[in-house]
Amino acid sequence: MTHNNSNGGPDSSAAGPEWPAGFRAYTGHGGLRADGDDISIVVSERPAVSAAMFTTSLFAGPAVVLSRAHAAGRKLRAVVTLAQNANVATGRQGADHAAEVVGRVAGLVDIPADEVLIGSTGVIGRPLPMDTIRAHFDAAGRRGTGAFTAAPQAVARAMMTTDTRPKTAVRTVGGARITGVAKGVGMLEPNMATMLAYVFTDADVPADELDEALRAAVDRTFNCLSVDTDTSTSDTVAVIANGAAGPVDRAEFAAALADLCLDLTLQLASDGEGATKLLRVTVGGARDAAQAKRIAKSVVNSPLVKTAVHGADPNWGRVLMAIGKNTGERDIVPERVTVAFGGTEVYPAEPTGETLAKLTEELRASEVEITVGLGIGGGTATVFGCDLSAGYVRINADYTT
Template sequence: MTHDHALTEAAGPLVWPVGFRAHTGHGGLREHGDDISVVVSDRPATSAAMFTQSLFAGPAVVLSRRHAEGRNLRAVTTLAQNANVATGRRGEENAAEVVRRVAGIAGIPADQVLIGSTGVIGRPLPMSTILAHFDETAGRGDAAFGAGPLDVARAMMTTDTRPKTAVRTVGQARIVGIAKGVGMLEPNMATMLAYVFTDAEVPAGELDGALRGAVNRTFNCLSVDTDTSTSDTVSVIANGAAGPVDPAAFAEALADLCLDLTTQLAGDGEGATKLLRVTVGGAGDPGQAKRIAKSVVNSPLVKTAVHGADPNWGRVLMAIGKNTDETGIEPGKVTVAFGDIEVYPEEPEADTLDRLTALMRRSEVDIVITLGLGEAEATVYGCDLSAGYVRVNADYTT
């Protein structure tokens, strides 16, 4: 499955909003290619951020949480291929030193820098090569900051097969988003690493509300393998260079951009060959709709059926039925469809099965469920489960 990163004409070209610049380079975290990135606003900004709820949150998350409290972040730096998690006091000191170096290069206070680290857990950062890179970067001055959004998205990748970017406009302002993450991915706060930059002028409180609303509808509706990372981070920085915008229009544009990134992440899940969307309607409340939808999208049996283009609706019923705490659900009220073809409660005719199989062979598969309990609805995003997922993760650290 492919995604068009050239973006629509309405969204505009993939360049930074006014007042942002970026650097990428090789710091020895991986054998070849850029693995360090920095994006910085040249002017003061407002910000909002959300982080993993994992009990083993890494030093980058712990430090960034403190910095995010000021709601005035101006820079984001990311280290790829090494999560710097479960590395003790040494890991904390290394994260702080990276932030200090980035702040010095960017010419801003250290507490206005957010740091993300992603990759293998339990290995110390190779600080000698990282610091050598920052020394060289500082010596280049402004010339070091010529990277574009696509360069940063590529530098953040670990097991991703392609970079994830998105652009939206609102009024005279632009919103640019970049993300990475294809495994250890069921967010419970935000998701993987996702950074949004805009030249819109948005008060910090409004920005925080817009981000939380967008995350709830998008990143928190994403699951590749049910595992929540120790390093998940999402942030938005708004520097106001383009002036104020309509708050409702901005919130909707931000949510639309996050949904774009969400579907890109789901479609690039480790070993994935198909994007899987599960929509549950007729629920008693939005929470119930999301719980049931995630139960289906996370089911290994459903995911393997999707991979094999097998319209096995019995597995969908199983995934709904195992939610034994949902005592209000009655089988007689439930309907299940693959795309626009209903498969339960009435079994499809024999001549419909060929059409079902053809539908299941598509690169995007939709499962639609109604519970018959109310008006609430939720859509969640995931992918199929293939032998490729096992290969990627069995060999990950080697």
């Protein structure tokens, strides 16, 4: 298995990733934002199998409701994304608009409507500007599928809302390629899925195994991510496999998919709204993995921990607070708990002034790691997030104005 990402990291390729065999993409400006591409479509030229997961929000938007129904058939071939408008809390009109967009895309790429997944992301409570969207699809129809020349980087950019950079990743397994695109930097505390993340592969993988691999990957990656504790109404993650490259080793494919999802997860965490640092929290010695994840999420979601990380303040008391507020976890005993920043234990040890100065310097890095030991059992989990800065407040205070 080989891999690289295309988002400016050490493995990035100047040309960016490519689509797997048999996939094509389109981006264009549909009037959802003032300028720049805001509509994207990715389609497989051949039949495919798919798996998808969606938000558990009670206010799931029409795009999620419609896509859930289509995803149940496990034969999705295309994904259309509308950026800057979530089309949520828009009533019957919103559902009709989502269905119309799907129908137009299906006609454009000549596939059944129930093989199209739709994602819609942005402001909640505003209807889609259908006049401009219709005009856009009318023009796209006149150009035909010859306009489907967009690269993954262009699709990821067209999906952005408050993101500061597009997020893409690619892995290879045998002769097959796996390419992923994602967006999301706020309203991000996944339940069942997260933000918008789409994965496309030319590997030949049976639908049930694809679903199993996706759920396992999401559980260890996207569902271990949190920026601000808020679950979006529009979260969707999906994988489409068209089999053009033939069969691959199933275990290697599952590992590559999980690795790609982790890559995208880290990109999302480090680009959290207002973020200046990636925060990684690992909890070990738990009763089981579920308990470890709960405690780790409690730490990574704490505003006091996040602000301490932002200020490079090695205040381990805030970590203890974040653990201790889980009053239902009766098997956590303070005398057995350990806390470390980086590789330096701060509790129950008593750091010297020299150690504190070193820790402060380490906390100024772009990535910060907090490790907690519970001293109960063998459960472990790692979750990902970011610091909390004044930038987050400014972005969200002014979001719709």
